[in-house]
Amino acid sequence: MSRPPFTPTVAALPKLVPFVGPEAMERARGRPFRARLGANESVFGPSPLAVAAMREAAGENWKYSDPESYELRAVIAAYHEVPVECVVVGEGIDGLLGLTCSLFLTPGSPVVTTDGAYPTFNFHVLAHGGKVHAVPMRAFREDVPRLIETAKTVCAPLIYVSNPNSPMGTWWTAGDIAAFIAELPPETLLVLDEAYCDTAPEPTSPAIDVSNPQIIRYRTFSKAYGLAGARIGYAVGERSTIEAFDKVRNHYGINRVGQLGAYAALRDQDYLKGAVAQIAASRNRIRAIAEANGLSSLPSAASFVAVDCGADGAFASRVLTGLLDRDVFVRKPVAKGLEHFIRISCGQDEDLALFAGALSDVLASVHA
Template identity: 45%
Template structure:
């Protein structure tokens, strides 16, 4: 008997948006010496979070389900952002929240808009629910708010996806530009504002929070600045009526207890963010200096990575493959013309030294 997959499922590839470093390690037969391609934190987690995990890992942390309401974490986040708790939904990272958002709003044939070459997980979820994706090109290596709005109007799109700061380019839009985009959204259209790297910007560089706006959902994560990528925890902020949609369909036990404990402890630790931000700033400068020394153009970054221009897509692919072969895991944008860049994650000083030596030797040859 045939497996009763839906026609939509049968039309989809059995793949994920990314080739993980673990897959590449299995292919090459050894581990990477420098893991700089996934935009993870190279600087560990909060000492308070580490202590909290160690205190609970042998007891309730693993044996008990997580709190399905994520109450303690939402309470702290509400205080941090000055919003009500019902404006917040916590789930297993932004990727999971994007999937829930698409599930809430998209039916087969529903049009949505994103940038060509933007973070691909949104596209992955849209395809999984039968939505129709329309894309616009980047403009000067930035996502183009005017083009996104025009495209949304043209196609009567239900969702527009924007990451700010941007992944994969690391560029950012000013608060005024982003706010102008929010105000120009067509009626019936929701902006999904992915702010995974928001901690690397200052408050005045981000638009003010507005929980009255029923056309905006903002997404944040503990994966980047807080270093909890492996624990899978993030949150959405928005109008309570919008956020209530998540609670109608989400898996209420998706967030594990240790992730909740670690996130709460990270927010309570006043030292972790300043420390990480200082190290990331210094690490970005090391990459800028390296690129300058090798006469490679680069983009100023608002994230924990820097995109460096290799001149052509072919050259970027060759250098990327050679660096990966030497044990340095990196990635690059997948769509032209951005695919001539390589994305260099900020690492430790030792990881940067390995990168500098390997890249310098490659370019000499």
């Protein structure tokens, strides 16, 4: 007996997991991490109003979710002062990126992104048969002018930009992004991933313009809102573009508990402000810990800090391994030019105390 063959696109893909989850690492290690500082989750958690809404919703989880996510879309639309038809909800930004590729890519389509930027986008591009054109970072941030020039050269239908950037935490200002949008080549769509916009200084995000069909803005409840496990993200854009998502999305792919939790979280902006303040304080402490150990770090607008280990990628990998061995989960970039950094997510005081102790111990060990 045999099954039908995979499509040529799938058959040609290597086995790829964009991120190895901490749970898989814990299974392999045979013990849990004491500090979980690698996945850019908000350990400060969601709004108590969101928790209460989800707890109440759990008893009615026998119901399917609203396939239109109408109430959630309506509150998002009101928040951004756009029509509800200009908002689509998806399974986090990751799910929406995959749907975007479904809408705009055919086998061989060129797509422009940054070498070392969020790798899951590349995963979706390749799965849809697209060809990735990766531009190196410049000064540890995405070189958007060169991305645009590359898109013009290869006639790319999509350009991916994350602002603030993952994994470095660097950013462009709102004025910069607006100027870049004005320079987009015709028939090119800017995929603007703003997962970390809530933790960024003002002004980082330009005003949303749903009359422009050349840009889609992607937001999430996974970061500052503390709802990573709910898997709720959304995109805002020109109406006909957003409505096309209905042709390809999984209409029952959003869980009802997550819908209601995100609805309550968005309405509790006071809690969000407090969480963002805690994230900013945590960033400052991570930078101080790095400095106390003779290391430097990049200014960050995200919920993590990129710390320069001061040598090459092999040295940074030893630091990373040492931290993991000491039960502190962190990650590191792997792209050329970025590999000498490690990346630490913001955490509670007790998490960062464990990180500080482990880092001092690891550096003493690897230097020895």
